[in-house]
Amino acid sequence: MRTLLTLTTATVLALSPMAAFASTMTATGTVKSLDAKAHSVTLDNGSTYMLPKSYQQSKLKAGEKVKISWEKKASKNMADTVTVIN
Secondary structure, three states, X not given: OHHHHHHHHHHHHHHHHHHHHHHOEXXXXXXXXXXXXXXXXXXXXXXXXXXXXXXXXXXXXXXXXXXXXXXXXXXXXXXEEEEEEO
16 A cells, blocks of 8 residues: 555656646747637737737737747637737
């Protein structure tokens, strides 16, 4: 029993950093279009990201280069942060 507990603990500790790393991703690209009604932004590569409800879309314009931190939730790309890159 002690061996099983030790192996289980070691496995959880080994996999924990990978789970945290895999959850948040980043993307960079140029804004192709904004959809105010859907509260989303589409980049020039065709990827669409749902913006946080608190994000003011007026900050973004088509043609701006952005960096987006995002997570996959319920088959949607949910943006955590959107930063304009100069």
